Amino acid sequence: MGTTKLKKEIPISAKLIAPCGMNCRLCRAYIRKRNPCPGCRVDDDLKPATRLRCRIRNCKKMAEADVKYCICCERLPCKDLKILDKRYRTKYGMSMIENLGHIGRLGIRHFIKHEKESWRCPECGHMLCVHERHCLYCRYQRPYGCPPAPRSSLRWP
Ligand SMILES: [Zn+2]
DSSP states (O other): OTTOOBOOOOOOOGGGBOTTSOBGGGOHHHHBSSSOOOOTTOOOSOOOHHHHHOTTTTOHHHHHHTOSSGGGOTTOSOHHHHHHHHHHHHHHSOOHHHHHHHHHHHOHHHHHHHHHHHTBOTTTOOBOOTTOSBOTTTOOBOOOOOOOOOOSOOOOO
């Protein structure tokens, strides 16, 4: 496994799905053993800089309206979310806006089940990391295409 120290396998739970649709379970900052991030939804003394800087996590609207996911926000998709989504689509092959669409259409349980299946390493069965091209456990190289921009059907019941 090399020198990378990783947490033991942790299941995905609803509290690991950030308001923006990010699955914190796949984040490098969450997986690492040294000074790990507890996830965007957990208030903790451990506050990695990226999380503190995130404009969505610190969105005033979300705090004021007690919004659980950005799908409940009338400004969806706001500029901050679009910027984040584009960066992740281009760099990491994952779309938060698509994730939100999935949660909105089929619910959080369905989304989590889908995440477990689609991010499982086909070689060793561990969860892959969205920020890495290879599996952190067995070095399997994952396909890394840029998904198309989500269709603009951003309206959910
Ligand atoms: Zn693997």
